Amino acid sequence: MADLGESWTTQQLVEFLSLVSSFPDEESAIAGAVERAAEALEAEVGAVVSDGRLLASTGFSAGNVQAEMLLAAAAGRSSVIEVPGAGSCAVIAVPLEDGMSGQLVLARAGDAFDSQEANLLRGMGRVLTLGLRALRVLAAERTLREHSQEQALENARLLARLRERQRLHERLAGIQRAIVQRSELQDVLDAVVGGAAEFLELDAVGLRLLDPEDDEWTVLVASRGMDAERFPIGSRAHIRDGVGGRAVSRKGLVVAQHGDLDEEAVAGLVCRSLEWAIAAPIFENGRVVGALSVGSRNPSRAYSESEEHVLLAFAEHASLALTDAKNFGTALHRALHDMLTGLPNRALFLDRLEHAAGRAKRDGAMPAVLFLDLDGFKRVNDSLGHGAGDQLLIEVGRRLVGCLRPGDTAARFGGDEFAVLLEEIHHEGEATAVAQRIMSALHVPFRVQGREIPISVSLGSAAMKDAGQDLVRDADLAMYQAKARGKGQYEAFDPAMHTTLVERLRLESDLARAVDRHEFELAYQPIVELASGAVVAVEALVRWRHPTQGLLLPGAFIPAAEETGLIRAIGSQVLQQACMQVASWQDRHRSPSPLAVAVNLSVNQLTDPALVGEVADALDASGLDPRSLILEITETMLMEDLEREMLARLKELGVQIAVDDFGTGYSSLQYLHRFPIDILKIDRSFVGAVGEGNDAAVARAIIELGQSLDLRVIAEGVEHPAQVATLLRLGCRWGQGYHFSTPRTAAELDELIVGRVVTGWDLPARVLGRPDGHRPMRERGSAGAAVYSARS
Numbered sequence: 001m002a003d004l005g006e007s008w009t010t011q012q013l014v015e016f017l018s019l020v021s022s023f024p025d026e027e028s029a030i031a032g033a034v035e036r037a038a039e040a041l042e043a044e045v046g047a048v049v050s051d052g053r054l055l056a057s058t059g060f061s062a063g064n065v066q067a068e069m070l071l072a073a074a075a076g077r078s079s080v081i082e083v084p085g086a087g088s089c090a091v092i093a094v095p096l097e098d099g100m101s102g103q104l105v106l107a108r109a110g111d112a113f114d115s116q117e118a119n120l121l122r123g124m125g126r127v128l129t130l131g132l133r134a135l136r137v138l139a140a141e142r143t144l145r146e147h148s149q150e151q152a153l154e155n156a157r158l159l160a161r162l163r164e165r166q167r168l169h170e171r172l173a174g175i176q177r178a179i180v181q182r183s184e185l186q187d188v189l190d191a192v193v194g195g196a197a198e199f200l201e202l203d204a205v206g207l208r209l210l211d212p213e214d215d216e217w218t219v220l221v222a223s224r225g226m227d228a229e230r231f232p233i234g235s236r237a238h239i240r241d242g243v244g245g246r247a248v249s250r251k252g253l254v255v256a257q258h259g260d261l262d263e264e265a266v267a268g269l270v271c272r273s274l275e276w277a278i279a280a281p282i283f284e285n286g287r288v289v290g291a292l293s294v295g296s297r298n299p300s301r302a303y304s305e306s307e308e309h310v311l312l313a314f315a316e317h318a319s320l321a322l323t324d325a326k327n328f329g330t331a332l333h334r335a336l337h338d339m340l341t342g343l344p345n346r347a348l349f350l351d352r353l354e355h356a357a358g359r360a361k362r363d364g365a366m367p368a369v370l371f372l373d374l375d376g377f378k379r380v381n382d383s384l385g386h387g388a389g390d391q392l393l394i395e396v397g398r399r400l401v402g403c404l405r406p407g408d409t410a411a412r413f414g415g416d417e418f419a420v421l422l423e424e425i426h427h428e429g430e431a432t433a434v435a436q437r438i439m440s441a442l443h444v445p446f447r448v449q450g451r452e453i454p455i456s457v458s459l460g461s462a463a464m465k466d467a468g469q470d471l472v473r474d475a476d477l478a479m480y481q482a483k484a485r486g487k488g489q490y491e492a493f494d495p496a497m498h499t500t501l502v503e504r505l506r507l508e509s510d511l512a513r514a515v516d517r518h519e520f521e522l523a524y525q526p527i528v529e530l531a532s533g534a535v536v537a538v539e540a541l542v543r544w545r546h547p548t549q550g551l552l553l554p555g556a557f558i559p560a561a562e563e564t565g566l567i568r569a570i571g572s573q574v575l576q577q578a579c580m581q582v583a584s585w586q587d588r589h590r591s592p593s594p595l596a597v598a599v600n601l602s603v604n605q606l607t608d609p610a611l612v613g614e615v616a617d618a619l620d621a622s623g624l625d626p627r628s629l630i631l632e633i634t635e636t637m638l639m640e641d642l643e644r645e646m647l648a649r650l651k652e653l654g655v656q657i658a659v660d661d662f663g664t665g666y667s668s669l670q671y672l673h674r675f676p677i678d679i680l681k682i683d684r685s686f687v688g689a690v691g692e693g694n695d696a697a698v699a700r701a702i703i704e705l706g707q708s709l710d711l712r713v714i715a716e717g718v719e720h721p722a723q724v725a726t727l728l729r730l731g732c733r734w735g736q737g738y739h740f741s742t743p744r745t746a747a748e749l750d751e752l753i754v755g756r757v758v759t760g761w762d763l764p765a766r767v768l769g770r771p772d773g774h775r776p777m778r779e780r781g782s783a784g785a786a787v788y789s790a791r792s
Contacts (some may be wrong), residue, residue, distance in 0.1 A: 027407045045086075054067045148398075168310065171199070192222070192314050218248065220236075341394050341397035360464055366427075367424065371476045374392075431492070438459065452595040526736060527675050531733070583624040612653065680705070687716060688719075
């Protein structure tokens with residue numbers, strides 16, 4: 001593998017070529033090149049000598065050039081010279097190449113020149129000759145008119161060859177820059193093949209590398225002009241098959257054409273419909289690893305010696321690229337596989353899908369594609385770090401492969417998106433069976449960094465029904481539809497989904513405009529004391545006043561807002577509205593126990609560092625006492641230390657924390673001791689079992705748990721008088737639901753608040769943050785809280 005020094009040398013040579021090419025004539029170019037070479041290698045003196053003459057020098061004072069000493073060093077008669085003012089200096093001399101006579105000489109005090117510096121200087125010598133030839137081209141152009149017509153034609157041919165040579169060097173320099181800049185290996189190999197095809201103007205170009213699993217076979221990794229159906233990217237060929245395999249075996253340039261005695265070589269030409277072909281070996285760290293092959297289908301097209309040199313030049317640059325890419329096995333894997341999971345990447349997946357579709361045309365097989373996305377993967381990254389996220393993706397890939405048949409392909413498309421290719425199925429039910437097997441396998445919690453991480457997947461499938469069908473697009477669309485239904489859902493593709501997609505895109509566009517135009521409104525549902533019906537708090541619920549569709553409830557737009565990230569902007573507006581409205585009610589309807597407001601936080605907000613500042617800003621702008629703000633989170637959000645730290649920071653502001661839908665989440669009861677919780681809200685599904693002789697065991701357990709932990713308990717979804725009576729008997733003091741009031745606008749709710757009698761909405765000292773109830777200092781920050789309810 002090329003080290004950093006080699007990459008640096010390549011960059012230096014590119015810059016050196018640009019410098020030499022910038023001078024108007026040979027004399028100034030030689031002088032400038034000497035100065036640049038001495039500067040690059042920190043030499044005291046430098047010179048260019050040719051045929052016993054000193055052409056240029058640097059480092060000597062005027063009139064004190066030691067010409068004889070430099071000539072002796074150039075001839076190899078001296079390895080050390082005395083330089084006035086510098087003393088004894090080590091000497092290095094390299095020849096000017098490419099047919100130019102002369103030497104480039106440097107001398108410096110101190111350390112002798114090492115092998116890397118010698119390589120750089122030799123490279124500079126080659127580049128200098130290239131630049132001088134280019135200058136001679138310009139000189140030749142100026143003198144063309146001064147020659148006879150015959151001489152002018154000859155000069156024009158020479159000029160064309162020189163221009164072509166210059167163009168070749170520029171193309172090779174571009175490949176060198178791509179290597180230095182660490183471009184993708186596949187891009188560099190494609191550039192090598194494209195350059196060979198452009199300059200040789202032949203019918204077919206292919207670059208094959210040895211199969212890392214079996215060096216008796218080669219793999220096609222880049223091509224131009226080859227039959228994609230017969231010789232697709234990734235196709236294998238035996239080492240004896242074709243001129244490329246022979247170049248690998250012989251480690252040298254190989255030519256094959258009709259009329260050869262070598263029957264296997266002729267057979268390779270016939271297989272590829274070629275009249276003749278040439279191949280040059282490709283090396284990696286001195287080991288042959290592949291070949292670059294070119295060929296023509298024209299029997300009258302002859303190849304020249306110069307074309308062999310061009311082919312060798314491009315093969316050498318492919319060798320440089322492979323050497324720079326650690327090792328051949330890694331390089332080939334990087335070109336066709338995802339580096340994290342080891343699964344095929346998008347390019348290889350699409351190639352296999354294309355071949356499966358081709359086979360379907362011939363033998364009637366039906367390929368299918370499954371497209372899946374992990375639900376909540378961003379939260380794993382945000383809460384546990386990208387290392388945990390990477391480990392989770394690796395484990396997902398392993399389970400995915402374990403669900404498939406031999407011959408099927410699982411691939412990672414990037415991020416948390418995976419795709420599965422089922423090569424041959426007989427009906428769509430087989431794809432559904434595989435999808436269900438995958439969802440079951442991934443439903444089992446993962447063990448990551450000593451923690452159990454539960455995940456679900458949204459999965460879509462599409463089976464081929466016609467030749468022009470885009471299976472990946474259709475499976476992706478089906479997955480998108482599954483995700484819209486909620487987490488852990490599966491959908492098979494239906495053509496009507498295209499209409500749904502258009503509507504979804506329109507919704508997202510309208511949402512973005514709604515944020516800019518502040519089209520969101522709030523409704524408020526009272527939270528009451530069960531015994532008296534007195535209003536003690538309200539829950540803020542967002543609505544969207546759509547310009548053409550009217551008032552929309554959260555379920556119609558919140559999922560899209562979360563997926564697009566607009567939920568944060570919506571939440572910022574809603575939080576500010578809720579605080580301002582309740583502060584206004586408190587000013588107009590003063591009470592010993594001020595009215596409180598409950599707002600919901602999404603999981604994205606709870607992992608957002610800006611949340612604390614957003615809440616503090618809303619409180620400051622409205623003047624609302626922090627004790628009057630209740631932030632609601634769902635039980636499943638209480639998973640990691642990051643959430644506990646965020647809740648602790650929110651508590652420092654003086655706000656209250658409520659757990660919504662308690663009893664339904666994964667986290668269960670163990671987190672109540674670890675997190676700073678003030679309020680439990682019994683999920684409506686448990687409240688529905690209360691009264692009329694139904695089992696109230698779960699509700700009773702939650703109420704008793706809240707009492708034992710000194711937590712307030714609020715029953716949600718109270719709809720019948722019998723439920724109120726039973727909840728009071730069980731010891732529950734507060735509730736909300738349609739039995740008391742539907743969500744109302746601020747104006748409608750104002751009448752209820754006017755006559756309310758507040759009793760028992762006590763605020764324990766631990767809720768206030770300090771025994772004396774003093775308002776704590778707030779942390780400043782930026783906007784970002786999301787407040788909504790998707791149920792109401």
